[in-house]
Amino acid sequence: MLISLVDMEPGETGIVMKIDGGFGATRRIQSMGVRIGKRVKKVGARFWRGPQTVLVDNFKVAIGFGMAAKIFVEVERSEDK
Amino acid sequence: MKINKILLMGNPNVGKSAIFSRLTGAKVVISNYPGTTVEFTQGYTKIDSSRPAIIDVPGTYTLHPTSRAEEVAVRMIKDGDLVINIVDATNLERNLYLTLELLEQDIPVIVALNMWDDTKHKGIEIDVKKLEKALGIPVIPTCGLTGEGIKELVEHIPKAKAKKINPLKDEERWKHIGKIIEDVQKLHHRHHTFLERLEDLSIRPVTGIPIAALVVLCAFWVIRFVAENLITYLADPFFERIWTPLIMKLSAFLGAGGFLHDIIIGKLIEGELDYSQTFGLFTTGLYVPFAMVLPYIISFYFVLGVMEDFGYLPRLAVLTDNFMHRLGLHGYAIIPMILGLGCNVPGVLAIRILEEKREKFIAATLMAIAIPCMAQIAMIVGLVGQRGGAYVVLIFLTLFILLIIKGIILNKVMKGKSPEILVEMPPYRIPQLLAVFKKLWMRILSFLKEAVPYVLLGILFVNILYVLHVIDALSKIFSPLLRNVWGLPKEAIAALIVGFLRKDVAIGMLGPLNLTTKQLVIGSTVLAIYFPCIATFAVLIRELGIKDMLKSAAIMISVGIVVGGLLNLVLRF
Numbered sequence: 027m028l029i030s031l032v033d034m035e036p037g038e039t040g041i042v043m044k045i046d047g048g049f050g051a052t053r054r055i056q057s058m059g060v061r062i063g064k065r066v067k068k069v070g071a072r073f074w075r076g077p078q079t080v081l082v083d084n085f086k087v088a089i090g091f092g093m094a095a096k097i098f099v100e101v102e103r104s105e106d107k
Numbered sequence: 108m109k110i111n112k113i114l115l116m117g118n119p120n121v122g123k124s125a126i127f128s129r130l131t132g133a134k135v136v137i138s139n140y141p142g143t144t145v146e147f148t149q150g151y152t153k154i155d156s157s158r159p160a161i162i163d164v165p166g167t168y169t170l171h172p173t174s175r176a177e178e179v180a181v182r183m184i185k186d187g188d189l190v191i192n193i194v195d196a197t198n199l200e201r202n203l204y205l206t207l208e209l210l211e212q213d214i215p216v217i218v219a220l221n222m223w224d225d226t227k228h229k230g231i232e233i234d235v236k237k238l239e240k241a242l243g244i245p246v247i248p249t250c251g252l253t254g255e256g257i258k259e260l261v262e263h264i265p266k267a268k269a270k271k272i273n274p275l276k277d278e279e280r281w282k283h284i285g286k287i288i289e290d291v292q293k294l295h296h297r298h299h300t301f302l303e304r305l306e307d308l309s310i311r312p313v314t315g316i317p318i319a320a321l322v323v324l325c326a327f328w329v330i331r332f333v334a335e336n337l338i339t340y341l342a343d344p345f346f347e348r349i350w351t352p353l354i355m356k357l358s359a360f361l362g363a364g365g366f367l368h369d370i371i372i373g374k375l376i377e378g379e380l381d382y383s384q385t386f387g388l389f390t391t392g393l394y395v396p397f398a399m400v401l402p403y404i405i406s407f408y409f410v411l412g413v414m415e416d417f418g419y420l421p422r423l424a425v426l427t428d429n430f431m432h433r434l435g436l437h438g439y440a441i442i443p444m445i446l447g448l449g450c451n452v453p454g455v456l457a458i459r460i461l462e463e464k465r466e467k468f469i470a471a472t473l474m475a476i477a478i479p480c481m482a483q484i485a486m487i488v489g490l491v492g493q494r495g496g497a498y499v500v501l502i503f504l505t506l507f508i509l510l511i512i513k514g515i516i517l518n519k520v521m522k523g524k525s526p527e528i529l530v531e532m533p534p535y536r537i538p539q540l541l542a543v544f545k546k547l548w549m550r551i552l553s554f555l556k557e558a559v560p561y562v563l564l565g566i567l568f569v570n571i572l573y574v575l576h577v578i579d580a581l582s583k584i585f586s587p588l589l590r591n592v593w594g595l596p597k598e599a600i601a602a603l604i605v606g607f608l609r610k611d612v613a614i615g616m617l618g619p620l621n622l623t624t625k626q627l628v629i630g631s632t633v634l635a636i637y638f639p640c641i642a643t644f645a646v647l648i649r650e651l652g653i654k655d656m657l658k659s660a661a662i663m664i665s666v667g668i669v670v671g672g673l674l675n676l677v678l679r680f
C-alpha cells in the first residue's frame with residue numbers, strides 16, 4: 027500500500043517509492059539521503075501539520091508538511107522490525 | 108606540489124569544525140562572522156616546515172549545489188590544493204556520495220573517518236583497510252573530540268595525490284556506494300540511549316513545547332546570571348578601582364572644561380566621574396562596550412555555542428515551523444533570528460541560508476525591527492531595569508507582538524508563500540568545551556572589532572555635533588514629533604541620531620535626560636524599531652539590494668513612529 031510520509035504512523039517503517047516534488051526540491055531531498063528505495067522510519071508526531079521527521083540509516087531529516095505529503099512509501103506493516 | 112590551501116569538506120554536522128579546531132592554532136581568521144552556515148573560517152596548521160591554510164568549508168551533501176551554502180562550498184574547491192573529506196562513520200552510505208564526487212575532481216583527497224568513537228555504541232563495524240582499497244585513497248579513523256587520529260591525518264597530507272576517477276551518473280554512483288557498503292560495513296543490533304530518546308521527545312509537540320520552554324527559560328537565566336556576575340565582580344571593580352583613578356589624573360592634567368577634556372573624558376558631574384553620564388571617549392566610550400555590553404555578549408554566545416553544539420537549534424526550528432509559516436517564513440528562519448539576538452549583523456548574514464527572496468526580505472525586516480541585539484538588550488536591562496523588571500519585560504513584549512503582527516501582515520501582502528523546511532536533525536551530543544570556547548573567542552573578537560570603533564565614533568560624533576550646535580538645531584526641528592507623538596523631550600533627538608551608529612550608546616544617552624519611566628520605555632522601544640544601526644544597515648543593503656532595503660527602511664521608520672505614538676497614548680504610568 028502506497029501512502030505519504032504524512033500518513034505514516036510514528037514508529038512505522040517503509041520503503042520510499044515515489045517523490046512527487048518539483049525537480050529542485052526532489053533533488054535536494056535525494057541529496058540529503060531520502061532516496062527512492064531507501065527504508066525510512068517515521069519518528070515524531072503525526073497529528074499536527076508540522077514538519078515530519080524520518081530516520082534513514084543513522085540520520086534524521088525533518089521535511090516540511092507539504093513536501094512530506096508528496097513523498098510516498100510502501101509501508102512494512104506485517105513485519106515486526 | 109606545494110600545499111598551500113587545505114579544504115575541510117563534508118556533509119553538515121560531521122565534525123568539520125571540531126577537526127578544524129584540532130588542526131589549527133589559536134590564530135584564526137574569520138571571513139566576517141563565524142557560526143553562520145555560509146561564512147567560512149580559515150586558520151593555519153603546521154606540517155614540517157610549511158604552514159598551509161586550512162579552511163572550514165560550509166557543509167555540503169553534493170557538489171551539484173542545491174542551496175546557496177553548497178554553492179559557496181563548491182566554488183572553494185577551485186582554489187584548494189587538497190581536500191580532507193570528513194566522513195561521518197555512522198552514516199557512511201550517504202557521506203560516500205560526496206566522497207565519490209570529490210574523487211572525480213582533479214584534487215588530492217584524504218578521508219577522515221570521523222565519529223569513529225561513535226560507531227562502537229551504534230553497533231557499526233567498518234573495515235577501514237577494505238574501504239581504503241575500494242576508494243583508492245587514504246582513510247584515517249578520527250575522533251574530533253579527543254583528537255585521536257589527527258596526527259596520522261596530518262602525516263598523510265604531504266604524500267596525497269589526486270586520483271581523478273571517471274565521472275559516474277547519479278544512479279551508478281549510488282550503486283557503486285551500495286557495493287562498497289556491503290563489502291566494508293557490518294551492523295549489529297543495539298539499544299537506544301537516553302539522548303536518542305530525548306531527541307524524539309523534543310520534536311513531538313506534547314513533550315517538545317515544554318522542553319523548549321524550559322530550555323529557553325534556562326538559557327535566559329544563565330545568560331543573565333553569568334553576565335551580571337561578570338559585571339559585578341569583574342567589570343565594575345576594574346573600572347572603579349583601576350580605571351577611574353587613572354582618568355581622574357588625566358582629567359587634572361588636561362584641565363577641566365577644555366574642548367579636549369570634554370571629548371576624551373567628558374563632563375564630570377560635580378567633580379565626580381559617572382560612567383553613565385560623562386560621555387567622553389575614554390570614560391563612557393569604553394565603559395559601555397566593555398563593562399555593560401561585553402559581559403552579556405560573552406554569556407549569550409557561550410550559551411548559544413553550547414546549544415548549537417548540543418544540536419538543539421534544529422529541533423527548535425521543527426517545533427516553531429508551524430508558527431513561523433504564519434509569518435511567511437519556515438522554522439529554520441528561527442536560527443538567524445536567534446543569531447540576531449547576539450548581533451543583527453551575523454543574523455542578517457545567516458539569512459542567506461533561506462532560499463527565496465521573499466522570505467529573505469521578511470526575515471531581514473522582522474529582524475531589523477523587532478529583534479534587539481545583545482548590546483541593546485544589555486543597555487535596556489541596565490538602564491530600564493533600574494526602574495523595575497516589569498518595564499524591561501514590557502519593552503520586549505511590545506517588540507515580540509510587533510514581530511508577530513508585522514510578520515502576519517507581510518505574509519498577507521507579499522505575493523508568494525513560505526517555502527518548506529528541509530533540514531537534518533543532528534543527534535544530540537555533549538558539546539566539546541574546546542570547540543565551544545574557541546567559537547566563543549572568535550565571536551567576542553568579532554564583537555570587539557565591530558562594536559568598539561563604532562561606539563567611540565558615536566560618542567565623538569555626538570560631542571562634535573553638540574559643539575557645533577547641530578543638535579540644538581535638530582532638536583528644534585524635531586521637537587514636535589518627539590513631544591507630541593512620543594512624549595519625549597526634544598533633547599532625546601541626540602540619542603536618535605546616535606542610534607543610527609550604535610544602539611547601545613543611544614540607549615545610554617537616554618540616561619542623563621532624567622526621563623520618566625514611561626518616557627524611558629518609549630525611548631528605548633523607538634530606538635529599537637526606527638532604524639538598524641549602521642553596521643546592520645550596510646549588510647542589509649548588501650543582502651537585500653538598495654531597492655528592497657529602502658522599502659524595508661520605510662517600513663521601519665513608519666512602524667517606529669506609530670508604535671512610539673501608540674505607547675504614548677496607551678501607557679499609564
Ligand SMILES: Nc1nc2c(ncn2[C@@H]2O[C@H](COP(=O)(O)OP(=O)(O)O)[C@@H](O)[C@H]2O)c(=O)[nH]1
Nearest residue numbers: 119120121122123124125222250251252416536
Ligand atoms: N562523538 C563524537 N562527536 C564529535 C566528533 N567530532 C565532532 N563531534 C561533535 O559533533 C557535533 C558537530 O560537530 P561540528 O564540528 O560542529 O560539525 P560540522 O557541522 O561538520 O562543522 C559537535 O557537537 C561536535 O562536538 C567525534 O569524532 N565523535
Ligand SMILES: [Mg+2]
Nearest residue numbers: 123124125163
Ligand atoms: Mg561547522
